[in-house]
Amino acid sequence: MGKEPLICTPLVGSDEEAIDRELTAIVPKEPDLIEWRVDFFSGIADVGRVVELGRAIKAKAGVVPIIFTRRSTREGGNPITLDEDQVFDMYAAACRSGCMDLFDYELSVEERYFKRAVSLARETGVRLIASFHDFQETPSADALVAKFVAMEKAGADIAKIAVMPKELRDVLTLLEATLTARNTISLPIISMSMGAYGSLSRLFGWVFGSSVSFAVGEKSSAPGQIPIEQLNAVVDILKRALKGA
Numbered sequence: 001m002g003k004e005p006l007i008c009t010p011l012v013g014s015d016e017e018a019i020d021r022e023l024t025a026i027v028p029k030e031p032d033l034i035e036w037r038v039d040f041f042s043g044i045a046d047v048g049r050v051v052e053l054g055r056a057i058k059a060k061a062g063v064v065p066i067i068f069t070r071r072s073t074r075e076g077g078n079p080i081t082l083d084e085d086q087v088f089d090m091y092a093a094a095c096r097s098g099c100m101d102l103f104d105y106e107l108s109v110e111e112r113y114f115k116r117a118v119s120l121a122r123e124t125g126v127r128l129i130a131s132f133h134d135f136q137e138t139p140s141a142d143a144l145v146a147k148f149v150a151m152e153k154a155g156a157d158i159a160k161i162a163v164m165p166k167e168l169r170d171v172l173t174l175l176e177a178t179l180t181a182r183n184t185i186s187l188p189i190i191s192m193s194m195g196a197y198g199s200l201s202r203l204f205g206w207v208f209g210s211s212v213s214f215a216v217g218e219k220s221s222a223p224g225q226i227p228i229e230q231l232n233a234v235v236d237i238l239k240r241a242l243k244g245a
Contacts, residue, residue, distance in 0.1 A: 007228055008067065010037055010225075011023065011026075011036045011037060011040075014041060016043075019041075020056070027060065032212075033065050033212065036054070038068065038070050039070050039078040045080075047089065047093045050093070051097045054066070054068070054099035055099045067103065067129065068091065069104040070104075074108065076135045088113055091103055091120065095121075096124055102158070103126055103128060104129040106130075106131050106133075107131065107147070121157060128156050129160050130151035131162075132147050132151075134164060136164055137163070138164060138170035138193065141173050141174075142177075144174065144181070147161060148161065148181040149184060152185040152187050157187065158211075159187045159188070159189050160190035162191070162194055164194050164198070171200055174205075175208045176208075178208045179209055182208070188211045190212040191210045192210065203238075204234075206235070207238065213231060215230075215232075
């Protein structure tokens with residue numbers, strides 16, 4: 001994925017005006033990626049409105065790649081009125097419109113939907129991020145590595161896992177799984193531990209193999225995200241410290 005870690009900031013506005021305000025605040029901070037969390041958008045049921053806003057986001061973001069994401073309630077997202085067929089139709093319209101560079105689709109969906117997502121990625125050239133989120137706990141390192149492997153086997157372009165630590169040791173579990181997976185699968189990996197303890201993984205998880213860290217541009221989309229300015233400062237310090245390694 002080139003430079004690592006890439007810094008991604010979320011868009012979580014509920015309408016066009018809110019998202020435009022977010023972009024006005026975020027774009028000058030020069031993130032490497034912007035993730036549109038469409039499950040926060042009040043107009044999500046109107047595919048035409050979603051595509052139109054996606055094009056506006058792309059135009060204002062300029063060269064910054066856009067990730068299109070619907071996070072389900074089972075993995076920490078906002079409730080929406082769409083069923084999975086309607087969600088997929090929205091994904092397909094957004095990807096085919098040319099306004100998205102990557103899309104995030106949860107591995108926990110029914111297999112038939114994920115297979116359709118793989119086909120959509122091949123058809124449109126939009127890269128598919130397979131994701132898994134556990135807001136309750138941190139599974140074992142072996143279980144997390146197995147999940148990364150499953151994402152590769154399922155046909156994803158990028159593998160993403162986010163988990164919740166109950167103690168500091170859980171952050172080590174996530175980092176261990178990331179390091180192992182980096183040497184096990186060929187896909188770029190995105191991993192993070194969430195919450196206060198998990199903020200540590202956002203600062204230096206890239207050292208263990210996570211390609212992307214999510215930071216606050218204006219508003220956070222998950223617990224433990226750090227303002228982009230602070231994250232950039234810490235990454236710069238660590239990179240200089242590691243030059244001789």
